[in-house]
Amino acid sequence: MQLTDQQRAVVEHGDGHARVFAVAGAGKTATMVARVARLLERGVEPSRILVLMFNRAAREDFAARLSTLAPDGGALPQVRTFHSIGLRLGRTLTRWGALPPRQLLEGEWQRERLARQVLQHHLADEPEQLAMALEEERIEALLQFCDLVKAECVSPQQLYERGDFGSETRHFPDAFMAIERQMHDRGVMSWADLLFRPLRALHRDEQARERLQGRLDHIIVDEYQDINEVQLRLLAMLAGQSASVMAVGDARQCIYEWRGARPDAMKARFERLFGAPVDYPLSWTFRHGHGLSLMANHAIRANPDGGDQLTLSAPDNPLTRIERDSGVERLVALLRQWQHGGRALSECAVLVRSWALSVPIQLRLLREDIPFQLGREERFVFRLPLVRALAGYLELARRPGLLGDAEHLLLLYTQPGTFVSRELLAPLTDELARRGRWPDQHTALSGLKPFQKRNLKKRWALLRELTQMGDRPPAEILAHVVETLDAEKLLRRAAARREKGEEDVRLLDVLIEQAGELADDPDAFIALLRDPVIDRGPGVLLSTVHGAKGLEWPLVAVSGLNEEDFPLYSRDNPLTSASLEEERRLYYVAITRAREHLLLLSDRAGRRPSRFVEESAWQQCDRLGRALDERTQGTVEVGEPALVNRYLRQIGADQWLNACAATREAMALNAGAHWQPGEHLRHAVFGEGTIEGVEGERERCVLDVQFNAAGRRRLIASRAPIERVD
Numbered sequence: 009m010q011l012t013d014q015q016r017a018v019v020e021h022g023d024g025h026a027r028v029f030a031v032a033g034a035g036k037t038a039t040m041v042a043r044v045a046r047l048l049e050r051g052v053e054p055s056r057i058l059v060l061m062f063n064r065a066a067r068e069d070f071a072a073r074l075s076t077l078a079p080d081g082g083a084l085p086q087v088r089t090f091h092s093i094g095l096r097l098g099r100t101l102t103r104w105g106a107l108p109p110r111q112l113l114e115g116e117w118q119r120e121r122l123a124r125q126v127l128q129h130h131l132a133d134e135p136e137q138l139a140m141a142l143e144e145e146r147i148e149a150l151l152q153f154c155d156l157v158k159a160e161c162v163s164p165q166q167l168y169e170r171g172d173f174g175s176e177t178r179h180f181p182d183a184f185m186a187i188e189r190q191m192h193d194r195g196v197m198s199w200a201d202l203l204f205r206p207l208r209a210l211h212r213d214e215q216a217r218e219r220l221q222g223r224l225d226h227i228i229v230d231e232y233q234d235i236n237e238v239q240l241r242l243l244a245m246l247a248g249q250s251a252s253v254m255a256v257g258d259a260r261q262c263i264y265e266w267r268g269a270r271p272d273a274m275k276a277r278f279e280r281l282f283g284a285p286v287d288y289p290l291s292w293t294f295r296h297g298h299g300l301s302l303m304a305n306h307a308i309r310a311n312p313d314g315g316d317q318l319t320l321s322a323p324d325n326p327l328t329r330i331e332r333d334s335g336v337e338r339l340v341a342l343l344r345q346w347q348h349g350g351r352a353l354s355e356c357a358v359l360v361r362s363w364a365l366s367v368p369i370q371l372r373l374l375r376e377d378i379p380f381q382l383g384r385e386e387r388f389v390f391r392l393p394l395v396r397a398l399a400g401y402l403e404l405a406r407r408p409g410l411l412g413d414a415e416h417l418l419l420l421y422t423q424p425g426t427f428v429s430r431e432l433l434a435p436l437t438d439e440l441a442r443r444g445r446w447p448d449q450h451t452a453l454s455g456l457k458p459f460q461k462r463n464l465k466k467r468w469a470l471l472r473e474l475t476q477m478g479d480r481p482p483a484e485i486l487a488h489v490v491e492t493l494d495a496e497k498l499l500r501r502a503a504a505r506r507e508k509g510e511e512d513v514r515l516l517d518v519l520i521e522q523a524g525e526l527a528d529d530p531d532a533f534i535a536l537l538r539d540p541v542i543d544r545g546p547g548v549l550l551s552t553v554h555g556a557k558g559l560e561w562p563l564v565a566v567s568g569l570n571e572e573d574f575p576l577y578s579r580d581n582p583l584t585s586a587s588l589e590e591e592r593r594l595y596y597v598a599i600t601r602a603r604e605h606l607l608l609l610s611d612r613a614g615r616r617p618s619r620f621v622e623e624s625a626w627q628q629c630d631r632l633g634r635a636l637d638e639r640t641q642g643t644v645e646v647g648e649p650a651l652v653n654r655y656l657r658q659i660g661a662d663q664w665l666n667a668c669a670a671t672r673e674a675m676a677l678n679a680g681a682h683w684q685p686g687e688h689l690r691h692a693v694f695g696e697g698t699i700e701g702v703e704g705e706r707e708r709c710v711l712d713v714q715f716n717a718a719g720r721r722r723l724i725a726s727r728a729p730i731e732r733v734d
């Protein structure tokens with residue numbers, strides 16, 4: 009493989025700090041390996057070079073590639089993750105007497121147990137708050153909070169005031185301090201301490217600092233855009249005055265703000281820490297065709313600095329087809345087509361912004377018998393307690409005998425949450441199952457507050473009512489449960505993070521929608537929720553966009569491209585400019601995972617398509633991609649001629665293809681092509697209506713519209729007197 013001029017420039021960089029702005033698929037790894045080889049050739053000692061990778065998988069991949077440089081087993085530079093460098097550093101500092109030893113709590117359950125013990129003690133006088141604080145999700149959120157305090161190097165109080173940590177979390181800052189004291193007394197530490205403790209020790213101890221610094225000449229850091237404050241400070245500490253830092257990354261792919269990453273880490277923040285670096289672009293992607301590169305450039309340009317560097321497709325890349333649809337049908341058809349063409353399903357991925365959005369896809373793929381897997385760290389939606397409980401409500405309606413099953417009742421009493429601990433619920437559900445009626449007083453209800461008793465009794469009434477509803481369709485039963493329990497409110501209140509609450513509420517909607525689709529076979533729907541069959545050999549991968557970071561597939565579908573889903577927001581949790589920018593970066597990451605085929609999917613009806621779809625001008629870009637592939641000569645009309653001409657110039661195609669601003673007429677025709685099912689419009693004569701179907705493109709685009717007052721009509725979009733209604 010011949011390195012490009014841009015890659016070679018990085019490899020040949022001399023000494024001093026540098027930044028490498030690498031677009032997605034730019035061959036960063038190949039370039040960094042070549043850079044290390046060049047440093048070794050120049051006579052730099054392997055032990056004076058350190059390569060820092062984002063996670064273990066990336067580290068192993070890099071180390072394997074690096075090993076080809078020394079086939080005889082000669083010395084090679086260290087390749088580490090931040091965690092592993094922290095672990096080593098901690099051991100060294102302990103040996104030097106600069107840091108007291110501590111045992112790492114490796115399992116999350118160990119930390120959870122410790123947090124529970126601390127909270128029991130800390131909130132002993134406030135039983136209601138204690139019950140809330142001990143809920144699994146809130147413990148998880150507390151531990152995340154503790155990690156973030158250390159990742160951001162701020163006080164717990166400062167962090168708490170800065171963010172929105174959801175309801176019933178006021179105890180977080182004090183609990184942090186109490187957990188810290190306990191860990192100190194027990195001589196244990198968390199993963200976050202691996203970096204945090206050595207950093208603090210080095211700040212404190214000048215001697216240790218002097219002893220550590222000066223050992224490295226070159227540090228190369230991959231995925232620099234997602235580095236957090238503690239990592240940044242540790243890096244500066246390791247570099248000291250002697251080492252040159254090379255930061256490799258892409259600020260447009262910074263998607264870990266919730267873990268403490270900041271989009272300016274590669275920009276002003278770098279300059280403040282390391283002074284003026286030499287900058288190198290790696291602008292050529294080896295992943296996908298021009299259409300998708302153009303689309304990615306369009307998509308990100310609305311972010312500040314988003315348009316500075318263009319992603320350019322290398323000449324031999326595959327042509328990438330881009331299409332857009334709504335509903336799941338097209339995805340199913342495409343996957344079947346793919347298989348018939350002799351391609352493997354493992355070459356395909358469906359990406360979603362949040363897990364709830366994968367439910368319709370999971371259900372549909374199960375029904376179609378198309379095998380799929382879920383991303384590594386991700387959750388299978390049917391194992392979620394909420395989904396299992398909803399299946400349980402439906403099952404109770406079909407099988408009234410379950411009213412005598414204490415375990416089943418306990419499941420229905422824990423989801424949606426009742427804010428009563430399992431210890432108090434268990435005797436109650438036992439008694440209900442045994443006696444079949446609400447207990448008059450005594451033991452089963454002891455320890456419960458009057459308002460808790462009221463709520464639990466209300467749920468019992470619902471459960472009894474459900475046993476009479478067996479003949480109703482599942483969607484109606486679910487809707488009844490949700491309404492009676494005021495489930496949305498409960499879910500929002502129970503969620504330790506606001507985003508999680510919104511996701512649970514969305515999950516409810518999606519399940520009711522899906523239950524409606526399977527109305528004719530309620531038992532099949534219940535079976536699907538209770539015992540879905542997955543992991544049957546290699547299949548399509550379903551992943552969140554976060555889980556797809558750094559990966560690529562020949563076929564990628566991005567699903568759930570609706571307003572409020574992607575970008576993710578709600579009336580209670582509106583977008584800020586910072587959150588919109590982060591959502592846009594996530595979209596950019598999502599679409600740039602594809603090599604040959606990208607499918608953008610919105611929901612079919614009633615939802616507004618994501619603004620990102622329109623911002624990325626996918627149709628124009630797809631057409632331009634083909635024109636470039638076929639070397640069509642002439643001038644094309646586009647919405648963003650400056651951007652497109654810059655692209656054409658940079659790939660050297662401006663000799664034969666140019667862009668000009670589309671005329672108003674052409675834009676109007678184009679607008680015809682941009683209509684989507686589910687959008688609302690106003691017609692000068694028929695009034696307001698909703699688009700139910702879109703056929704054909706541009707001047708041939710025909711809309712099938714259900715008008716509120718004038719019934720159903722078919723309209724030619726380019727001729728009809730219509731306008732969009734928000």
Ligand SMILES: Nc1ncnc2c1ncn2[C@@H]1O[C@H](COP(=O)(O)OP(=O)(O)OP(=O)(O)O)[C@@H](O)[C@H]1O
Nearest residue numbers: 009010011012031032033034035036037038039294
């Ligand atoms: N100069 C080049 N010419 C042709 N192909 C290249 C070149 N550089 C990299 N590639 C190809 O690009 C692909 C990605 O390269 P590599 O694995 O080095 O990068 P990466 O770090 O995994 O990707 P990314 O830049 O997305 O992080 C590989 O298939 C590689 O062969």
